[in-house]
Amino acid sequence: MSVMDHHDGVATEAGVRLSEASAGDYFALLKPRVMSLVVFTALAGLVLAPGHINPAIGLIAILCIAVGAGASGALNMWYDADIDAVMSRTATRPIPAGKVMPEEALAFGITLSAFSVAILGLAVNWISAGLLAFTIFFYAVVYTMWLKRSTPQNIVIGGAAGAFPPMIGWACVTGGVSIESIVLFLIIFLWTPAHFWALALFKMRDYGAVGVPMLPNVSGEATTKRQIALYAVLTALTGVVPVVIGLSSVWYGAASLCLGLAFVWYAAGVLRMADGDERMLPAKKLFAFSIMYLFVIFLALMVDHLAIAYGLTQGGLL
Structure with missing residues (x-):
């Protein structure tokens, strides 16, 4: 029983x-x-x-x-x-x-x-x-x-x-795999560090409590902020590559350039943030914007592709 x-x-x-x-x-x-x-x-x-x-x-x-x-x-x-x-x-x-x-x-x-x-x-x-x-x-x-x-x-x-x-x-x-799909891969790959390290900055205590060696906990806030700025710049540059390889039009290029500059601007705000700032507002703003950035970049790529397919605009520089 x-x-x-x-x-x-x-x-x-x-x-x-x-x-x-x-x-x-x-x-x-x-x-x-x-x-x-x-x-x-x-x-x-x-x-x-x-x-x-x-x-x-x-x-x-x-x-x-x-x-x-x-x-x-x-x-x-x-x-x-x-x-x-x-x-x-x-x-x-x-x-x-x-x-x-x-x-x-x-x-x-x-x-x-x-x-x-x-x-x-x-x-x-x-x-x-x-x-x-x-x-x-x-x-x-x-x-x-x-x-x-x-x-x-x-x-x-x-x-x-x-x-x-x-x-x-x-x-x-x-x-198969091609240069175009590799570029799409790189946009997300280079975007990821700035996105997650922004989160790691305002969740340092949590990661420290469980022993996960996130960059802010291991190398400090200053190093993390510089790395975020570097990856933000790399992401912004990679975002315009689809135009160069002919995957998208200059209209997408203009949109991705604006988004990339905004990404770098938010990252610069994190770079200027004082070490030990408990509010971490610039990091929280970058984290929120980074999610929107990736969504809008890929939405813009699809909208631009359909515009090219229907003859509303022409392909990239090559």
């Missing part, structure tokens, strides 16, 4: 713990805000790629990329549950909150990873599926399990995981 106890949203029967997680708790494991940006940039790669893809196949491709990104998030939350419980920003996530058991999150992440890669390969092509599999592996293993807790350059190297989606979208249409 079994004994059933209930505590903290978890049922225990004969020593076996079963979570009472809702569908919303499992959805939260997928990091939906991060996933939405991944889906958007992957869609941009799919739209910008030369050639044609059946709309139904394109929808399957985007869904697979979304599920793969969500699987990465679930695996990340499974591995980082110990530090998530300590950090104020992550303490309410499903695992530290006791809503989902760690082993359930692990099984969920592995299952979604396998299904997303397999379906993308079978329905679209195996080049894009291989890139998706590598992206999941890079985020869950290389970044989460290795880089995040071992080096202050974790975000620089690990940022590659978040930069692959437009390349995957491009490969879904073309079956």
Whole structure:
């Protein structure tokens, strides 16, 4: 005869713990805000790629990329549950909150990873599926399990995981990788450090409490602010490269130049910020703007591409 106890949203029967997680708790494991940006940039790669893809196949491709990104998030939350419980920003996530058991999150992440890669390969092509599999592996293993807790350059190297989606979208249409898709990759790759180090500046205490070697904690605020400014400049410069290689028109070039200058301006505000400033307003403003920057850059690329396709404007400088 079994004994059933209930505590903290978890049922225990004969020593076996079963979570009472809702569908919303499992959805939260997928990091939906991060996933939405991944889906958007992957869609941009799919739209910008030369050639044609059946709309139904394109929808399957985007869904697979979304599920793969969500699987990465679930695996990340499974591995980082110990530090998530300590950090104020992550303490309410499903695992530290006791809503989902760690082993359930692990099984969920592995299952979604396998299904997303397999379906993308079978329905679209195996080049894009291989890139998706590598992206999941890079985020869950290389970044989460290795880089995040071992080096202050974790975000620089690990940022590659978040930069692959437009390349995957491009490969879904073309079956390969090209200079254009590499440029799309670089825009996100170079954007990532300034974006995350701005967050790290005003979350230094959280990262310090769990021993994650973020750059502000290891090298100090002054070094971090200089690195943010450097990467902001590199991001702004890379943002106009699509015009140079003929992927977009001068109209996009003008928009990306304005956005890039604004990015550098916000980064300059961080550079001028006094060390030890507890309010960290310039860093918070840069973090918020950086999210909008990436969204608008890729939106502008897609709008410009459609304008070129319908003869409303002409391609780039080459």
